[in-house]
Amino acid sequence: MNRGTGYRRQAWWNDALTRGRAAALASVAMAALIGSPAPAVAQGLNIIRDTEIEEILNAYAKPLLEAGNIAPESITIRLISDESINAFVTRGNQMFIHTGLLLAAKNANEVIGVIAHETGHIAGGHAISFGDGVAVASTTALLATLLGVVAGVASGNPDVGMAMALGGQGTAQRMLFAFSRGQESSADQFAIRALEQTQQSPKGLYEFFNRLAGQELLITDRQDPYVRTHPLNRERMGAVNFAVQNSAYSNKPADPELDRLHRRTVAKLFAFLKPQMTTFQKYPESDKSPEARYAQSIAFYRRGQMKDALPVIDGLIKEFPKDAYYWELKGQMLLENSRIEEAIVAYRETAKLLPKAPLILVSTAHAMIESGDPAYAKEAQGALQAALRQDPEDPFAWDLAAKSYLQSDQAGMSAYAASERALLLGQFGDVIRYSREAERLLEKGTPTWYRLQDIKVTAQNYLQEMMEKRRR
Numbered sequence: 001m002n003r004g005t006g007y008r009r010q011a012w013w014n015d016a017l018t019r020g021r022a023a024a025l026a027s028v029a030m031a032a033l034i035g036s037p038a039p040a041v042a043q044g045l046n047i048i049r050d051t052e053i054e055e056i057l058n059a060y061a062k063p064l065l066e067a068g069n070i071a072p073e074s075i076t077i078r079l080i081s082d083e084s085i086n087a088f089v090t091r092g093n094q095m096f097i098h099t100g101l102l103l104a105a106k107n108a109n110e111v112i113g114v115i116a117h118e119t120g121h122i123a124g125g126h127a128i129s130f131g132d133g134v135a136v137a138s139t140t141a142l143l144a145t146l147l148g149v150v151a152g153v154a155s156g157n158p159d160v161g162m163a164m165a166l167g168g169q170g171t172a173q174r175m176l177f178a179f180s181r182g183q184e185s186s187a188d189q190f191a192i193r194a195l196e197q198t199q200q201s202p203k204g205l206y207e208f209f210n211r212l213a214g215q216e217l218l219i220t221d222r223q224d225p226y227v228r229t230h231p232l233n234r235e236r237m238g239a240v241n242f243a244v245q246n247s248a249y250s251n252k253p254a255d256p257e258l259d260r261l262h263r264r265t266v267a268k269l270f271a272f273l274k275p276q277m278t279t280f281q282k283y284p285e286s287d288k289s290p291e292a293r294y295a296q297s298i299a300f301y302r303r304g305q306m307k308d309a310l311p312v313i314d315g316l317i318k319e320f321p322k323d324a325y326y327w328e329l330k331g332q333m334l335l336e337n338s339r340i341e342e343a344i345v346a347y348r349e350t351a352k353l354l355p356k357a358p359l360i361l362v363s364t365a366h367a368m369i370e371s372g373d374p375a376y377a378k379e380a381q382g383a384l385q386a387a388l389r390q391d392p393e394d395p396f397a398w399d400l401a402a403k404s405y406l407q408s409d410q411a412g413m414s415a416y417a418a419s420e421r422a423l424l425l426g427q428f429g430d431v432i433r434y435s436r437e438a439e440r441l442l443e444k445g446t447p448t449w450y451r452l453q454d455i456k457v458t459a460q461n462y463l464q465e466m467m468e469k470r471r472r
Helices: 003-015 019-031 051-067 099-104 108-123 126-155 158-197 203-217 225-229 234-246 256-273 276-282 290-303 306-319 324-336 340-353 358-370 374-390 395-407 411-424 428-441 447-471
Strands: 076-080 087-090 094-098
Touching (some): 051 108, 051 158, 051 256, 051 324, 094 099, 108 158, 126 158, 158 203, 290 306, 306 324, 324 358, 374 395, 428 447
Antiparallel strands (some): 087 094
């Protein structure tokens, strides 16, 4: 989606057409790009990380991926904090799900149906081939615009150019939607097969689509993005409905454990994302279900009412002492209220129950580093090293590592960790400064020293490239 590029290319013809007509053409050109099953992940998306919800989504996806001969560990599922209903996949086997979709889903089966469909896009390589479709449509649109400008100038009538350009843009849009429709049908067929192979009902997928189908008649601004990026039509709905009517698993009762996980996901997201008053309306204190108490504790905590929040989460921990996520929430509450030593106790329990979860390990180390006590340094560094082995592109973890090494008088390692963080954030001047400092302090010939050479060369190459661009 080269929206910015499109505007730059069109800037030169404002003399031939009025600015208003130019804006209209630009708008049509942009509309031609809508319908992608794999929109580019734009900068500024509010991606949120939560070990619990990511693990639940991965559990939903695992059997579907295996049904498609896709290694589950090769797929990354991430949450986007956005109240609209949407989900999409991108290059690199990444799947993104809006929080709005999870909150709108009636049950786990609907979420699983959507994941099955998105997995179909991955299995079909649509996130890769879609770029080719955009390229063809964009070329058609651009040629139409150029021809329209020439015709308008030659005839002295800008309306002639406008008509030609609009006609070409419409052709490009139809080309792209045809490309997208084929992919959507293919992804639906994969979803139906995967659900059948995993002995799950296709009803969730149909019911989810059916609720969104009415939005086709709404103006674009009022549609959820899922309708625009996954255009629904009668044929698609008919195919999924046929599967519902013919599947041996259509009336299979929902898995109680999956629906419990869905209720818990909704409660957690709702409590963290919605106003606290709204949370208590949905989950009144008279509701003693685990998910309701989970939501209540979060709402109390967000209000700053720790005297009310802690007893609720402590009650859940007493009832479910092996539930790592209740311990995690307690640790977060305590850490953010400067009750550091108590937070360390809670996070240690969490890490004991989830010893391989990077975000949990980072949070545990965070509490220890916030204490300022060097006695925790070795334990914190061990947790961060384990986390970074799994997720080496976490700048916050590298920042914590730099602080922890400084607390334990390891200035060279601190500078090294700071250079890794700066590299991830694109702060190349800092990369050079920190890597030189680390290189001066660390033993030559060690793996860390060789890694510093790579970091420094990467930063130097980037800075050199930027200087050359400025000279042009």
